[in-house]
Amino acid sequence: MSEFRSIGEPLDVSNDDLDKAIEEMGVPSVVTPKKKMSQKKKTEAIANSVIDDPDVAFQVKIPKSVRKQIRNRAVDEDTSARHLILLGLQSIGFDVSEDALRDRRRS
Amino acid sequence: MIGPKIISAATSKGGASKSTTIGSIAGAFAKRGASVHVIDADPKLAVSEWMVAQDPKVENITSVAVKPDDFSDYLDDQDFSVYDYVLIDVAGYNDKTLMLAMARSNLILVPLQPAATDLRHALETVKAAKTLYKNFGKSPLYRLVLSNIDHLAMQEQIFIFKEIMRLKLDRFNTPLTHRKPYKTMQLTGYPPHFQEQTLSVSKAVAEVDMLIAEIDKLIGNHDQRKVA
Numbered sequence: 001m002s003e004f005r006s007i008g009e010p011l012d013v014s015n016d017d018l019d020k021a022i023e024e025m026g027v028p029s030v031v032t033p034k035k036k037m038s039q040k041k042k043t044e045a046i047a048n049s050v051i052d053d054p055d056v057a058f059q060v061k062i063p064k065s066v067r068k069q070i071r072n073r074a075v076d077e078d079t080s081a082r083h084l085i086l087l088g089l090q091s092i093g094f095d096v097s098e099d100a101l102r103d104r105r106r107s
Numbered sequence: 108m109i110g111p112k113i114i115s116a117a118t119s120k121g122g123a124s125k126s127t128t129i130g131s132i133a134g135a136f137a138k139r140g141a142s143v144h145v146i147d148a149d150p151k152l153a154v155s156e157w158m159v160a161q162d163p164k165v166e167n168i169t170s171v172a173v174k175p176d177d178f179s180d181y182l183d184d185q186d187f188s189v190y191d192y193v194l195i196d197v198a199g200y201n202d203k204t205l206m207l208a209m210a211r212s213n214l215i216l217v218p219l220q221p222a223a224t225d226l227r228h229a230l231e232t233v234k235a236a237k238t239l240y241k242n243f244g245k246s247p248l249y250r251l252v253l254s255n256i257d258h259l260a261m262q263e264q265i266f267i268f269k270e271i272m273r274l275k276l277d278r279f280n281t282p283l284t285h286r287k288p289y290k291t292m293q294l295t296g297y298p299p300h301f302q303e304q305t306l307s308v309s310k311a312v313a314e315v316d317m318l319i320a321e322i323d324k325l326i327g328n329h330d331q332r333k334v335a
Binding site for chain 2: 008009010011013015017018019021022024025027028029030067068071072075
């Protein structure tokens with residue numbers, strides 16, 4: 001057995017390179033399916049949030065260490081980064097409705 | 108700082124004893140004082156549920172359930188330097204999470220029970236790991252772990268052993284045999300090393316110790332690494 005094989009080093013390559021290699025191998029990516037919502041709830045949700053106050057994309061650059069903290073907290077509290085950020089904004093006086101605070105992944 | 112050794116249990120077949128293997132070796136590492144972190148990326152959440160069931164908790168083992176969608180980010184962002192071992196359990200199907208776990212591991216354990224289906228999936232998993240590593244000019248360190256082996260050598264069991272030899276697959280010499288303590292772990296959450304001592308538990312502990320001795324030979328003992 002060669003020395004290399006006895007060491008057992010993981011692949012030290014970027015996520016992008018790894019993703020590309022995995023994609024080229026034709027390996028599927030399992031994505032958590034969204035829970036089906038009843039038609040009544042769907043209508044209410046649309047009426048309450050999407051039409052009146054729809055979610056929009058808003059991209060900012062933040063320090064990597066802060067992003068790491070957000071993700072760790074989200075994992076610890078089983079919630080989303082979006083929820084934590086909106087909670088923080090609400091705490092410093094921004095007008096964020098309770099409906100907007102709702103974790104969208106659970107709807 | 109000496110980083111942890113990352114070990115994943117990977118095969119595209121469900122019910123091949125991935126979680127049992129991870130849970131058992133986590134207990135063995137913890138028993139000898141190593142700090143162990145278990146990442147449960149299997150949506151079935153078997154290992155993390157076992158950890159939750161422990162009352163009182165086993166010291167030295169922490170666990171976290173990570174959704175497949177968040178797995179890559181979790182590996183990137185988490186500080187693993189405080190652990191001696193990071194053990195990854197993934198779902199029993201061929202997907203990106205399985206590939207990522209294998210890519211980031213020092214050692215890939217490929218558990219299989221003595222059945223032709225398990226062997227086929229194990230073979231496919233090993234091939235996938237080799238292909239992935241080959242893309243970057245490297246070779247994965249993997250070992251098959253035979254589990255749920257019956258004390259009586261049935262025909263299919265003999266066939267599987269012969270096939271593993273014929274296919275020249277690397278495997279650990281120590282199998283995990285069909286024993287009650289592994290089933291007990293699924294109920295109480297305690298790995299064999301932390302169960303009440305009985306003859307059956309002693310035998311399970313002995314074979315898991317033999318298995319991690321083989322793992323030590325491949326990737327080193329955590330105490331030796333600290334001294335080094």
